[in-house]
Each structure stands twice: as structure tokens, then as C-alpha cells.
Amino acid sequence: MSRDRARETGARGAVDASAVLVGFARALRASGVDAGPDRVQALIGALAVLRPGVRSDVYWSGRLTLCGSRDDLERYDRVFAAYFGGPGSGGRAVRAAPATRLRVTVREGGPVPRTGGESGRDGVPAAVLASSAEVLRHRDLAGLTEAERGQLRRLLAAFAPRGELRRTARLRPARRGAVDPRRTVREMLRRGGEPAPPLRRARAARPRRVVLLVDVSGSMAAYADALLRFAHAAAHGGRAPTEVFTIGTRLTRVTRELAHRDPGTALAAVAAAVPDWRGGTRLGELLRDFLDRWGQRGMARGAVVVVLSDGWERGDPEPLAAQMRRLHRLAHRVIWANPRKARPGYAPVAAGMAAALPSVDAFVEGHSLAALERLAAVVRGADHA
Numbered sequence: 001m002s003r004d005r006a007r008e009t010g011a012r013g014a015v016d017a018s019a020v021l022v023g024f025a026r027a028l029r030a031s032g033v034d035a036g037p038d039r040v041q042a043l044i045g046a047l048a049v050l051r052p053g054v055r056s057d058v059y060w061s062g063r064l065t066l067c068g069s070r071d072d073l074e075r076y077d078r079v080f081a082a083y084f085g086g087p088g089s090g091g092r093a094v095r096a097a098p099a100t101r102l103r104v105t106v107r108e109g110g111p112v113p114r115t116g117g118e119s120g121r122d123g124v125p126a127a128v129l130a131s132s133a134e135v136l137r138h139r140d141l142a143g144l145t146e147a148e149r150g151q152l153r154r155l156l157a158a159f160a161p162r163g164e165l166r167r168t169a170r171l172r173p174a175r176r177g178a179v180d181p182r183r184t185v186r187e188m189l190r191r192g193g194e195p196a197p198p199l200r201r202a203r204a205a206r207p208r209r210v211v212l213l214v215d216v217s218g219s220m221a222a223y224a225d226a227l228l229r230f231a232h233a234a235a236h237g238g239r240a241p242t243e244v245f246t247i248g249t250r251l252t253r254v255t256r257e258l259a260h261r262d263p264g265t266a267l268a269a270v271a272a273a274v275p276d277w278r279g280g281t282r283l284g285e286l287l288r289d290f291l292d293r294w295g296q297r298g299m300a301r302g303a304v305v306v307v308l309s310d311g312w313e314r315g316d317p318e319p320l321a322a323q324m325r326r327l328h329r330l331a332h333r334v335i336w337a338n339p340r341k342a343r344p345g346y347a348p349v350a351a352g353m354a355a356a357l358p359s360v361d362a363f364v365e366g367h368s369l370a371a372l373e374r375l376a377a378v379v380r381g382a383d384h385a
Contacts, residue, residue, distance in 0.1 A: 018044060023134045024083050028066060029382075030373040031075045032160035032237060035066040055084065075158065082154040137370040141339070142222035149225075155369060156229040157263055160237025163208035163304045164332070164381030170204045177202030207240030208304050208332055210379060213290070215309035216274060217248040217281040223339045223366065224277075225267070227308045230372050232258050232266050234379075243299060247309065248276035251286040253294075281312050283352050284319035291326055300330040304379055308337045308366055313352025320352055324359035334359060337366035337375050 021043060028035040042065040050057040059080060067076050136148055136155075144152060173180070180201040187196045212231045216224045228244075235242040235258045246252045257269035271277070291300065305327060313320055328334050336356060340346055342365045348354055357363060362378050365371040 017047075020134050021047075023137055024062070024079070025066065026137075026370070026373050027079050027083055027155060027158065028076065030161070030376045031079050031158045032162065033066060033072045033075050033079070034068055039066050039068075058084070075160065078158040079155075082151070082158050137373070138368055140342070140367050141226045141369075142367070152226060152369060153229060153263065156226065156233055156372070158237075159230060159233035159372070159376060161210065161230070161234040161376040161379050162237070163210045163240035163379060165205040166208050166302070166332075167203040168206050171201045172204040174200050174202035176200060207380075208302060209299070210234055210240050210242045211295075211300060211303050211305045211331075212242070212244045213287075213305070213307045213309070214244065214246050215248065215281065215307075216246045216277055217309075217312070218278040219281070219310050219312050220339070221278050223308075226372070227366065228258075228267055228270060229263055230308075230375075232263050235259070236261065243294075245290060246270070246274050246276075247281070247283065247286045248274075249279040249282055250276045251289045252276075280314045281309070281352075282315055283309065283311070283313050283356075284315060284317070284321075284323055287320065287323040287327065291323060291330070295327065295330055300327060302332045304333050304335065305331045306335045306337060306375070306379060307356075310338055310340045311336075311348070311350050311353030311356060313350070313355070317351040317355035321355035321358070324356045328359040328361075333361045335362045335364065335375070335378055336360045337364050337371070339365065339367040339371075341365045342367040342371065 022040060025035040025040045025043075043062055046061040046065055047058065050061060062080065063073070063076055067073055136144075136151060139148065141152070171180075173183070177200045179198045183199040183201070184196065187199060188194065212234060214224065214227050214231055216228075220227075228246075231242075231244045235244060235255065243253070243255050244258055246254055252274050254270045254273055257273050258266045260266040260269060294300070324334070338348075338353065341348075341363070348357055348363075364375055364378055366375060
């Protein structure tokens with residue numbers, strides 16, 4: 001191989017490595033870890049000094065650069081196991097990553113050679129597992145194989161969507177803010193009357209309530225399982241109060257069914273509670289029922305309301321438009337995630353979708369893992385697009 005060809009191959013490998021690490025950071029952000037661009041740059045810099053092809057170096061470098069608090073460690077372990085495969089990918093924490101070889105290029109065609117130092121899980125190299133997770137992020141959920149759906153479920157289990165932060169009337173100690181006279185005086189008394197730096201306080205921040213309306217009609221059958229797992233992660237992964245409803249021909253509150261910690265048990269309970277799987281869609285009527293029974297009483301007030309639907313409406317779209325205007329007045333933000341939006345040539349010309357859009361603050365895709373990661377960012381206010 002010529003020197004130029006070797007240099008080109010090395011540059012391509014570096015780009016592939018960076019793409020996988022950036023995708024890993026996105027998965028961490030969806031799980032609640034504040035893995036921003038500065039921390040990703042620190043990770044890439046650390047791996048440039050260490051051995052980027054060794055699994056243990058990738059694990060510990062990411063743990064030290066991407067995690068900012070003790071709460072991040074368990075989330076990091078779960079995402080690392082799901083993303084890179086290996087022991088613990090079924091949900092157990094990764095206490096120490098074995099020093100197996102990790103190549104982050106995508107292999108196409110031909111059998112993957114098995115070597116004693118490169119196996120990650122079930123004899124498959126960890127390189128392929130990491131690369132397949134990055135490819136899987138952009139695959140349409142409707143076209144996944146059963147094996148890919150299993151990997152998707154492990155990644156979704158690590159999600160932790162939370163509502164946008166809001167300031168409360170309650171005050172807490174802070175580094176910046178107004179001076180707290182009581183704490184400052186107590187600190188001076190503790191020092192025997194000696195001068196002390198002023199202690200400060202600021203308003204505490206709490207996540208807003210998140211309300212998820214998941215379409216389980218026939219046109220959404222290929223996406224319903226993944227979207228309900230996303231809802232399950234939102235109910236368990238964040239500190240924000242989360243309410244979940246299914247919509248089709250009937251409105252069903254499934255918050256209690258999703259309270260089960262295990263996603264499989266929770267979805268089985270939802271399946272037993274929802275009577276209108278794969279039916280039609282009456283979005284206008286069901287949205288009115290939601291607002292009359294729960295939303296108007298306070299559930300939707302100041303909340304982040306997310307509608308996960310393709311927008312197909314069986315009836316007259318005008319009631320849907322009226323109820324969406326009503327919802328928009330109550331909620332802090334209304335987000336609509338439509339799996340059909342990613343299809344080439346898509347335009348929101350369906351009667352229901354066209355009627356709802358004027359009252360939607362953010363219209364996003366919902367067809368892939370990457371789209372759900374972005375949805376999680378929009379829900380927490382990090383991306384208003």
C-alpha cells in the first residue's frame with residue numbers, strides 16, 4: 001500500500017472513530033448525562049494519547065471525561081454496555097471493561113474474523129457491535145430485524161427524557177444570586193464574629209411535567225412498541241412527573257401500567273389495558289376527552305405535551321384544530337413527533353396534520369433512534385427546532 005493510500009485509510013478510520021464517539025455522546029445525552037461538545041473533545045483527546053482500539057481505554061476515558069456527577073455513572077455504564085456490547089449489555093452495570101480490541105469502522109460484506117482478543121458478545125467483535133449501534137441509530141424503526149429490535153430496546157432502556165427546567169419559588173443555596181442574610185450571619189457567628197464571605201441563594205429549578213400521547217392505531221403499528229418504550233424510559237429515567245396516554249379510537253391512561261421497572265413487564269401490562277390496538281384514529285375527539293378529564297384540571301398546565309402520531313384523522317379535522325388551540329393555551333410547549341416526516345417528499349398535507357401544525361411549537365421526526373434522541377433534547381428544551 002502506498003504512503004498516500006495509508007494516510008487516506010488512517011484519516012478515514014479517524015473520521016469513523018469520531019462519528020461513533022459522537023453518536024455515543026448523543027445516546028448519553030438522551031439518557032440524561034450532560035455530555036456536551038467540550039466533553040466529547042476531551043474524550044477524543046484522551047483517546048489520542050491512550051489506545052483508542054482497546055475497549056477498557058475507551059470505557060475509562062469516557063467515564064472520566066463525559067460524566068460530571070455520581071448520578072451519571074450508572075447511566076454511563078448502561079449506555080456503554082448497550083452501545084458497545086459486551087458483558088452488562090442486558091442492563092447490568094459495567095464495573096470494569098475487559099481489554100478487548102475495539103475498532104470503530106463499519107464492516108460490510110464477508111464474514112467477520114474471530115480472534116481471541118477482539119470478541120465482545122457471543123463471539124462477535126466489539127467493533128461490529130459499536131458500529132452497528134451507530135448505523136442502527138439512523139435506521140427506520142419499521143424496517144428493523146428482530147435482532148436489531150433487541151439492540152434498540154437495550155438502547156431505549158437507557159433513555160431518560162425529562163421536561164424543560166423551570167424556576168420555582170423555593171430558594172436554595174447557590175454560588176451566584178442574592179445574598180442569603182440568615183446563612184451569612186450564622187456563618188459569621190460560627191466563626192466567632194469574624195467576617196465571612198457572603199453566602200448566596202437562588203431559585204430552585206425543577207423539570208416540568210411531561211405528558212405523552214402515543215398513537216397506537218393501525219397506521220402506527222410499526223412504531224408503537226419503540227414509542228411506548230420511549231415513554232417508559234421517560235417515566236423512569238428523569239425526575240420530572242410523567243403521564244402517558246394511548247390514543248386510537250379510545251383514550252387510555254397507561255401511567256400506572258408503565259410504573260413497572262422492567263420494560264417488558266410494563267409493555268405487557270399496557271397491551272392488556274389498551275383495547276384499541278391497530279384500530280382507527282379519532283384525534284380530535286380524544287384530545288377533547290383528554291383536556292376535559294385531565295388537561296383542564298391541571299395536568300397540561302405548564303407542561304411539555306408530546307404527541308407521537310402520524311396525524312391521520314378519520315373525522316372532521318376542524319375539531320382537532322380547535323382542541324390543539326386549546327391545548328396550546330394550557331401547555332408550556334406542544335411537541336409533535338411524526339415518523340412519516342422523515343420520508344422523502346413528505347409534506348404535512350394530511351387533514352389532521354395540517355390542522356394541528358399551527359398550534360405546534362416543535363414538529364420533529366420520530367422514525368429512528370436518532371430521531372428519538374433529538375426528541376428527548378427538544379423535550380428538555382435543549383433544541384427548539
